[in-house]
Amino acid sequence: MRTAQAVAWKEIQVYFGNPMAYIVGLIFLAVTGFFFVLDLGDPFPEASLSNFYQGATIILILLAPALTMRLLAEEQKLGTIELLLTSPVRDWEVIIGKYLASLVFLLSMIMLTLYYPLLLFIFADPDPGPIYSGYLGLILYGSAALSIGILTSTLTSNQIVAFVVSAGVLLLLFFANTGAGVVGGFWATLVNEVGMNSHFGDFSRGVIDTKHIFYFLSVTAFFLFLSIRALESRRWR
Amino acid sequence: MTTEANDDVMIQASGLTHYYGPQPAIEDVNFKVKRGEILGFLGPNGAGKTTTMRIITGFMPPSQGKVTLGGYDVVEQSLQARRKVGYLPETVPLYTEMAVASYLRYMGTLRGMEPKRIKQRISEVIDVCRLGDYHKTIIGKLSKGFRQRVGIAQAILHEPEVLVMDEPTIGIDPIQVVETRKLIQDLGKQQTVVLSSHILPEVSMICERVLIIHQGRIVAEDTPDNLAQRLQGVDQLQVEVGGPPAEVLPALKRVKGVTEVTHRRQQNREIYSVKVQQGQDLRDEISRAVISNGWSLLNLQQVGMSLEDIFLRLTTQEELG
Ligand SMILES: Nc1ncnc2c1ncn2[C@@H]1O[C@H](COP(=O)(O)OP(=O)(O)OP(=O)(O)O)[C@@H](O)[C@H]1O
Ligand SMILES: [Mg+2]
Numbered sequence: 001m002r003t004a005q006a007v008a009w010k011e012i013q014v015y016f017g018n019p020m021a022y023i024v025g026l027i028f029l030a031v032t033g034f035f036f037v038l039d040l041g042d043p044f045p046e047a048s049l050s051n052f053y054q055g056a057t058i059i060l061i062l063l064a065p066a067l068t069m070r071l072l073a074e075e076q077k078l079g080t081i082e083l084l085l086t087s088p089v090r091d092w093e094v095i096i097g098k099y100l101a102s103l104v105f106l107l108s109m110i111m112l113t114l115y116y117p118l119l120l121f122i123f124a125d126p127d128p129g130p131i132y133s134g135y136l137g138l139i140l141y142g143s144a145a146l147s148i149g150i151l152t153s154t155l156t157s158n159q160i161v162a163f164v165v166s167a168g169v170l171l172l173l174f175f176a177n178t179g180a181g182v183v184g185g186f187w188a189t190l191v192n193e194v195g196m197n198s199h200f201g202d203f204s205r206g207v208i209d210t211k212h213i214f215y216f217l218s219v220t221a222f223f224l225f226l227s228i229r230a231l232e233s234r235r236w237r
Numbered sequence: 238m239t240t241e242a243n244d245d246v247m248i249q250a251s252g253l254t255h256y257y258g259p260q261p262a263i264e265d266v267n268f269k270v271k272r273g274e275i276l277g278f279l280g281p282n283g284a285g286k287t288t289t290m291r292i293i294t295g296f297m298p299p300s301q302g303k304v305t306l307g308g309y310d311v312v313e314q315s316l317q318a319r320r321k322v323g324y325l326p327e328t329v330p331l332y333t334e335m336a337v338a339s340y341l342r343y344m345g346t347l348r349g350m351e352p353k354r355i356k357q358r359i360s361e362v363i364d365v366c367r368l369g370d371y372h373k374t375i376i377g378k379l380s381k382g383f384r385q386r387v388g389i390a391q392a393i394l395h396e397p398e399v400l401v402m403d404e405p406t407i408g409i410d411p412i413q414v415v416e417t418r419k420l421i422q423d424l425g426k427q428q429t430v431v432l433s434s435h436i437l438p439e440v441s442m443i444c445e446r447v448l449i450i451h452q453g454r455i456v457a458e459d460t461p462d463n464l465a466q467r468l469q470g471v472d473q474l475q476v477e478v479g480g481p482p483a484e485v486l487p488a489l490k491r492v493k494g495v496t497e498v499t500h501r502r503q504q505n506r507e508i509y510s511v512k513v514q515q516g517q518d519l520r521d522e523i524s525r526a527v528i529s530n531g532w533s534l535l536n537l538q539q540v541g542m543s544l545e546d547i548f549l550r551l552t553t554q555e556e557l558g
Contacts (some may be wrong), residue, residue, distance in 0.1 A: 002346065002349075004347065014334060029474065082330055083326075083344070084347070086295055086322060087347040087348055235295075235297075235312065
């Protein structure tokens, strides 16, 4: 565990010392700010953040992969993975450490947006329920998105490939539910269950359903598990 | 793991074969390294030195065969085996955005060292590797030689039982090369060291035993002294003569003690490589032979055995006798 911590701490320092991470943070703030203004400009102001949540989830389809693409692909490109994997480090410690670092950066990015609800609380009288639950959903969704990015970064030494593939997977997963109408029947239910957007919706409406929490946590665990296996597979014959 | 030699043998590789593609990069490589021994891998580019080292350190599994390190199989008991290793990879991969000291601290933590010991060892290795003025420098801004030193520093940081160094002296200046060799020799008193090189004198200077690897196979294994003796069975002279090659060649061959003469023309100069029997100094006889024929002797020098010559000798050993 100390090793995972060390990996995480090292990567956190890289994030906060890296202009790229700040650009990602700025884009996130700009885009979510724009959607927040949409929330305010609603002809029937409900003092809610539903547009903000929608915008944040969509922009994270691009930003989460941008945060994770470097994490393992660069180690493979530069060869530093040779020293990492010949150290007495367990594969899960590497993956979990890297994931935690990206999660910390994502959380700090999300935290910066807290001034939107703060403004609402100061100048309006919003229903606090959807605001809290929306943030919880955003964090859970972000965590799942990061784990997908970690997997693609483990599979390639090319950061661009890692970015494009994980953004693609995320896009498909996110909008899977729009395809549900096309297929119908059992498949519609399945696609709806797999799709992220359908699980996120309740959070932004103020509903905290353990089913949805379980869904996002499972997605995160699943992709982290695959990443660990992918890293381990280098040690197989 | 029941043999009585177990205490003594630190690394045992048996039947290592590795394929990257259809051709094996190494084939049926077997060797043992005793505790506290310094073993050198000598071989030309592409011989399979790096491949072998990557297998020993557990970075990748061999296609066939197995390696044990202090009794632990590097594939099956990878974690225990890896606890024993310090590794300096060939390309010295480092995190370029980190400062030297924080990089070393990170590597120490990965090796499971206690924070206190890390701190103490960092100041020791920074001293030993002469990195004193650079411990706060970002690695990306260091010159190649200094990066090499950082690489060595991280490899020895945790005082590993086994030290694997892939071309440790490449890219560092002559003074530092001497110090590094001395350092490796010192380390080799307690630790087991495996290093690779294509510089014969370097290997013979540092190592107690040398494995010569060629096209993925071990072609010779001996102490440097024995190897040198076997190789010095033949001495070579390089002679430049102003005269018709058709006549010079047989004349040189007639000199007593000469075993072989080859001729080549290099930028309009007639150069002859003359191989002579062991321990004989034929410079006098050769110069007389040239001058008595009325040709001019333009150059005459002894040449050491090049690595190619050694390989030629070793791959055609029956001639050596
Ligand atoms: N990653 C790889 N993929 C494919 N082939 C490889 C790879 N690494 C090495 N090889 C091949 O394996 C053979 C042995 O290479 P290796 O790097 O072990 O040689 P070496 O003795 O370390 O050479 P050098 O002195 O140049 O470092 C070479 O023919 C090389 O082309
Ligand atoms: Mg090599």
